Amino acid sequence: MAVSTLWKSYLDQTPDRLKFIDAFLVFIVLSGVLQFVYCVLVTNFPFNAFLAGFASSVGQFVLTASLRAQVNPENRSEFKEVSPERAFADFALGSIVLHFFVFNFLG
Amino acid sequence: MRLLSSVLVTLLALTKISFASSSSVLVVLDPSLNREDYSIFFGGLEERGYNLTFRAPKDDTPAITDYGVPNYDHVILFAPDTKSYAQDITPQSLVGLLSENINLLIALSPKQTPLTSLAAEFSLILPPPETPLISHHPARSEPITTIPVPVSSSSPILTPGIPPIWFTGAPHALGSTPMLVPILRAPAESFAADSTSDADSDALIAASEKSGEGLWAGSRMGLVTGFQTKVNSRVVFAGGVKMFSDEYAKKELPSGGAPGNALFATDVAAWVFQEKLRLRIDGVEHHRVGESVAPEVYTTNDEIVYTAHISAYDSKTSAWKPYSGVDDLQLEFTMLDPHIRTSLPAVPGSPGTYQIRFRAPDRHGVFKFVLNWKRKGYSYLESSTTVPVVPPRHDQYPRFLSAAWPYYAGAISTSIGFFLFAALWLAGDVKGERKKGSKVE
Numbered sequence: 001m002a003v004s005t006l007w008k009s010y011l012d013q014t015p016d017r018l019k020f021i022d023a024f025l026v027f028i029v030l031s032g033v034l035q036f037v038y039c040v041l042v043t044n045f046p047f048n049a050f051l052a053g054f055a056s057s058v059g060q061f062v063l064t065a066s067l068r069a070q071v072n073p074e075n076r077s078e079f080k081e082v083s084p085e086r087a088f089a090d091f092a093l094g095s096i097v098l099h100f101f102v103f104n105f106l107g
Numbered sequence: 108m109r110l111l112s113s114v115l116v117t118l119l120a121l122t123k124i125s126f127a128s129s130s131s132v133l134v135v136l137d138p139s140l141n142r143e144d145y146s147i148f149f150g151g152l153e154e155r156g157y158n159l160t161f162r163a164p165k166d167d168t169p170a171i172t173d174y175g176v177p178n179y180d181h182v183i184l185f186a187p188d189t190k191s192y193a194q195d196i197t198p199q200s201l202v203g204l205l206s207e208n209i210n211l212l213i214a215l216s217p218k219q220t221p222l223t224s225l226a227a228e229f230s231l232i233l234p235p236p237e238t239p240l241i242s243h244h245p246a247r248s249e250p251i252t253t254i255p256v257p258v259s260s261s262s263p264i265l266t267p268g269i270p271p272i273w274f275t276g277a278p279h280a281l282g283s284t285p286m287l288v289p290i291l292r293a294p295a296e297s298f299a300a301d302s303t304s305d306a307d308s309d310a311l312i313a314a315s316e317k318s319g320e321g322l323w324a325g326s327r328m329g330l331v332t333g334f335q336t337k338v339n340s341r342v343v344f345a346g347g348v349k350m351f352s353d354e355y356a357k358k359e360l361p362s363g364g365a366p367g368n369a370l371f372a373t374d375v376a377a378w379v380f381q382e383k384l385r386l387r388i389d390g391v392e393h394h395r396v397g398e399s400v401a402p403e404v405y406t407t408n409d410e411i412v413y414t415a416h417i418s419a420y421d422s423k424t425s426a427w428k429p430y431s432g433v434d435d436l437q438l439e440f441t442m443l444d445p446h447i448r449t450s451l452p453a454v455p456g457s458p459g460t461y462q463i464r465f466r467a468p469d470r471h472g473v474f475k476f477v478l479n480w481k482r483k484g485y486s487y488l489e490s491s492t493t494v495p496v497v498p499p500r501h502d503q504y505p506r507f508l509s510a511a512w513p514y515y516a517g518a519i520s521t522s523i524g525f526f527l528f529a530a531l532w533l534a535g536d537v538k539g540e541r542k543k544g545s546k547v548e
Contacts, residue, residue, distance in 0.1 A: 020531070024528045034517065052518055056518040056521045060525060
């Protein structure tokens with residue numbers, strides 16, 4: 001009962017752009033969980049590949065979550081000196097560096 | 108002129124070939140033995156192309172070796188009762204001849220001679236002196252020391268179906284060395300005793316009551332035994348010299364029929380003088396599957412093909428012919444211990460070729476291909492080839508591992524997701540800008 005109210009309230013009150021970021025976050029979480037489950041159930045060989053793939057999911061989640069925090073209009077008071085464009089640029093740069101590391105470590 | 112000289116050279120080469128096929132044999136014959144009494148045996152040898160030279164044990168000439176180089180290919184020692192020999196044919200020097208690949212045929216006797224201790228060097232234990240072989244069966248008119256011995260066909264040296272042979276002499280017991288090749292065993296009902304009179308058989312009865320200890324009897328005694336040395340030279344010790352004589356070759360058996368002495372002597376001489384059962388490895392090759400040249404190094408887990416070429420000597424044509432009759436050849440791929448031990452079967456299409464394919468073990472190190480085949484009566488086949496086996500280089504491992512595809516998929520999907528997200532976000536931004544801009548206006 002409370003969950004459906006929460007869900008309705010989320011759909012009504014969240015701006016479209018944030019919902020778009022949330023969808024991307026869900027996708028990243030799913031990919032990370034799948035990799036982790038495979039590692040635990042089937043095999044953790046090769047371990048470097050697991051670390052790279054999992055780090056890719058976790059790192060991308062962290063960057064996207066911080067982008068959402070900085071872009072949310074309700075947080076304007078906390079992020080006065082960071083414009084949404086600056087936040088997105090940080091996010092993009094961080095993601096590029098993350099992917100560079102991931103593909104190197106993936107083997 | 109050129110034609111004439113080439114014809115001469117060809118003739119010379121041909122004559123050389125025909126002489127090379129004959130072997131020279133030195134026969135050391137005791138003066139008490141008459142050469143004509145052994146004419147069947149010696150005549151048979153000469154017919155087969157051997158050049159026989161006769162000499163007494165005490166003579167100095169003809170010398171067997173001149174300054175260490177042997178003059179003869181084989182030596183027959185028919186001097187069973189001689190107590191002293193000339194310098195160069197003492198039994199001890201004969202052992203040295205074996206390492207020069209000279210084959211020996213030696214006749215023993217019940218007397219105590221230097222040959223007794225020579226036989227002991229070859230793990231043949233002779234009975235006490237003056238104890239010839241005696242058998243009371245089968246009933247016959249000959250003395251009890253002249254015995255017809257049945258010939259078993261189990262040895263590959265003898266042609267099957269030889270009738271019993273007449274034998275007079277001493278038996279011997281065989282030691283445990285695997286280099287001994289038993290050729291003829293004593294009949295089960297025979298024994299060695301020091302008197303031909305049955306009245307003195309106390310020692311025999313005492314020994315048999317002591318559960319056979321010291322009892323020289325039965326078919327575990329050998330009468331004719333061969334020995335093959337590590338360099339594949341052969342010696343045969345025969346318990347008596349009379350079985351090679353004409354008299355025994357013609358004497359009728361008690362059960363009727365001709366004896367097999369001549370046939371037996373021919374077979375034994377053929378084996379000792381390296382006519383029969385003589386094999387050699389012509390060459391071995393090894394390479395990876397799909398290649399034809401041996402590489403400098405092998406890598407672990409390589410598929411390797413090993414080939415051996417084996418020939419047998421054909422005395423009729425005096426030539427080595429490829430031989431595919433070895434059916435239990437084994438190959439070992441060894442580093443301190445054999446990591447691989449597999450059979451080397453003959454290849455059906457090519458005579459004399461034996462081939463096997465196997466995977467190099469998952470250990471790196473210095474390995475040997477070892478071929479070691481030793482069977483009684485046949486020449487020993489030994490070959491060892493050393494090769495290094497190295498671990499894979501850094502770029503010889505598989506590039507992408509199939510166990511890691513979920514991780515590859517996860518990383519790639521995250522990257523693609525990020526790019527799509529960024530593109531859509533920026534497109535949304537542009538749309539928002541246009542909307543905002545028009546609103547401001």
